[in-house]
Amino acid sequence: KRMVTVDVIGAGPRAVAGLLEHVGVKAEICPLEVVEKRLVDLKEYDVAFVSGMTVDLEAAAKALRLWRKSCGMSPIVAGGPMFYEYRKLIAFGYDIVVMGEAEPVIPSLIKCLKQNDITCLEKVKGIAYRGQQKTVSVTGLAPHATIKQLSIQHSAHVENYPLYWASRVYVEIVRGCSNFRRPSLKLADGRRCIHCPICFNPRTPLSARLRCPVGIPAGCGYCSVPATHGPARSRSREIIVREIRELVKRGVKRIVLSAPDVLDYQRDMLVYPEPLTDPCNPPANVDALERLLDDIFNIDEVSKGETYVMVENIKACLVDEEVAKLLGEYFRGTPVHLGVETGDPQHYRMLGRPGNLADVKRAVRLLSRYGMQVYVYFIYGLPGENLKTAKKTVELMEQLYRLGAEKVTAYRFTPLPGTAFENIEIKLTRASMMIKEKAQELNARAKKKLLGRKVFGIVAGFHKARRRLVVYPLPHGPVILTRGKKQLVGWLVEVRVTDIVSERMLEGTVVRKIKPIASHKAVEVALQVY
Structure with missing residues (x-):
C-alpha cells in the first residue's frame, strides 16, 4: 500500500478475469485495498478468486476474512504462485486452490461451482480442495496451458485499480x-x-x-x-x-x-x-x-x-x-x-x-x-x-x-x-x-548523474509520511517526491531532479504543468485509497 510501490498491475488477475468472461461469467478485478475501503460491495458477487504470490499469505488471509464477513460460506478460490502453500490456504478457510495455470482448470471448475456439488470436484484436474471431514483432497498439478488457451483475451477492465x-x-x-x-x-x-x-x-x-x-x-x-x-x-x-x-x-x-x-x-x-x-x-x-x-x-x-x-x-x-x-x-x-x-x-x-x-x-x-x-x-x-x-x-x-x-x-x-x-x-x-x-x-x-535532469512524470498521489506529492517518471525510473498541492494529482508534469532522498526515491521541483490525464473521480478514489 506504500505509494512508491503500488504502480504495478500484473497480468495474472487479468488473465483469470478474461478466462471467466470467455466461459460466460461476469468478472471484475479489485485489488485488496479497494475491498478494504469498502469501495465495492462483495455481496453482489457469487464467487471470489484471490490471486497472490507466496509472500502474500497474510493478505490472502485478510481477503478471506473480508469475503466470509460479507458473503458467508459462498465459495472462495485461491490461485497464483501462492498455490504451493495450498495446505495453509485451505487451513485458513479457502474452499479451493488452483494448482498451477488457470486456463486448463477454470472451465470445468466453473461447471462444478454452478452445480454446487463437492463430488464433482474430484474430476477437475489441477486443484486442491476441502473434502469431507476437513480432509484436503488434491487432484494433481494443473497441466500447462496450450497455445490456443493462452490466446484467450485477457480482461482490459482495470478501472477498479485506483492508479490504473x-x-x-x-x-x-x-x-x-x-x-x-x-x-x-x-x-x-x-x-x-x-x-x-x-x-x-x-x-x-x-x-x-x-x-x-x-x-x-x-x-x-x-x-x-x-x-x-x-x-x-x-x-x-x-x-x-x-x-x-x-x-x-x-x-x-x-x-x-x-x-x-x-x-x-x-x-x-x-x-x-x-x-x-x-x-x-x-x-x-x-x-x-x-x-x-x-x-x-x-x-x-x-x-x-x-x-x-x-x-x-x-x-x-x-x-x-x-x-x-x-x-x-x-x-x-x-x-x-x-x-x-x-x-x-x-x-x-x-x-x-x-x-x-x-x-x-x-x-x-x-x-x-x-x-x-x-x-x-x-x-x-x-x-x-x-x-x-x-x-x-x-x-x-x-x-x-x-x-x-x-x-x-x-x-x-x-x-x-x-x-x-x-x-x-x-x-x-x-x-x-x-x-x-x-x-x-x-x-x-x-x-x-540524475541531479539537475528534467523528466516527465505523472503525479500519482501524496506521500503522507514525507508530506510530498509522488511523481512516477515516464516511462519509468526512481519515484520523485515534490512539493505541491493535492490538486496536481492526476496531472502530467515536468520535474527537475534536485536531490537524492534514498536508494529508491529522489526529490524534485515541478517546472511545468502539462495536462490532466486522470478524471476528477479517478483522482478522488486514488487519494481515498492511498
Whole structure:
C-alpha cells in the first residue's frame, strides 16, 4: 500500500478475469485495498478468486476474512504462485486452490461451482480442495496451458485499480521459461546433479530436458517459473495487440510487455513441435518480434508518445547486434533488465544460469550502445556464495557499470516453493554484505548523474509520511517526491531532479504543468485509497 510501490498491475488477475468472461461469467478485478475501503460491495458477487504470490499469505488471509464477513460460506478460490502453500490456504478457510495455470482448470471448475456439488470436484484436474471431514483432497498439478488457451483475451477492465492511469500494466506475451538447465549445487535433501548430458549437450532432444534423472526442478535454482509454467510458449500477435489497444482506450499510459524473457517471443515456433527448453538456441526470432513491435507502435497513442510501451526481462545469451539494434529502435531511453546473480563463472553455471558471463558483458555493451537503460540484477546470500565468488561479483558489478549499466540491484536470496533451492537455509555472511554494499555504492553514483535532469512524470498521489506529492517518471525510473498541492494529482508534469532522498526515491521541483490525464473521480478514489 506504500505509494512508491503500488504502480504495478500484473497480468495474472487479468488473465483469470478474461478466462471467466470467455466461459460466460461476469468478472471484475479489485485489488485488496479497494475491498478494504469498502469501495465495492462483495455481496453482489457469487464467487471470489484471490490471486497472490507466496509472500502474500497474510493478505490472502485478510481477503478471506473480508469475503466470509460479507458473503458467508459462498465459495472462495485461491490461485497464483501462492498455490504451493495450498495446505495453509485451505487451513485458513479457502474452499479451493488452483494448482498451477488457470486456463486448463477454470472451465470445468466453473461447471462444478454452478452445480454446487463437492463430488464433482474430484474430476477437475489441477486443484486442491476441502473434502469431507476437513480432509484436503488434491487432484494433481494443473497441466500447462496450450497455445490456443493462452490466446484467450485477457480482461482490459482495470478501472477498479485506483492508479490504473499511472501504473505499469503488464501485458503477457510469453508464458513459461526456456531455461531447462538445472543447478549442480548440492540440494538441502542431499540430491545433486549427476552431470548427465541432458541439460547442456546440444544434441539432447529438447523434449528430453523436461525431466531430470534425479528429479531436480528445471531452471535457475532460485526460480519457480519453469516448474510452475513449463517451457516458453508465445501468445498470438493479434491478441496481444488487441489487448493493448483496449487498455490504451481505457486510459492506460504505461504498458510493459511481460515475459520471463521477451526474446523468447516466437522462438517456440522455431522448434515446434518440440518444446522450447534451450535458453540460448535457436537465436531470437527477430522477424516475429519486429512484426509484433511494429503493430504495437503503430497504435496511434503509442506512435504519438502518449502511451509508453516498455520491456523488462531478457536473457543475455540471446542479445546480439541485430537484437540490440531492434530493441534500441523501439525502446531507446527505456529500461531493460538482465539477470546476472553472480560474477563468478563457475558459480554462475552451478546455479543453472543460461549462457555465460561473456554474454552478459556483450549484452550490456550492445544494449547501452543502442540507447537502452540497462538494469542488471544480482542476488546475495545464494547457495555456493563465499568470499571468492563475492569478490568476483563485486568486480563484475563495477565492470558492468563502466560498460553502461545504469542501475545495479542486489536482492536478498529467498528460497521459494517449487524451486531447487526451496529448503536451503539462508546464510548471510560478510561475502553477502560485500555484494549488497557494492550495489548500494554504484546506485548512489548513478543517481548523482540524475541531479539537475528534467523528466516527465505523472503525479500519482501524496506521500503522507514525507508530506510530498509522488511523481512516477515516464516511462519509468526512481519515484520523485515534490512539493505541491493535492490538486496536481492526476496531472502530467515536468520535474527537475534536485536531490537524492534514498536508494529508491529522489526529490524534485515541478517546472511545468502539462495536462490532466486522470478524471476528477479517478483522482478522488486514488487519494481515498492511498
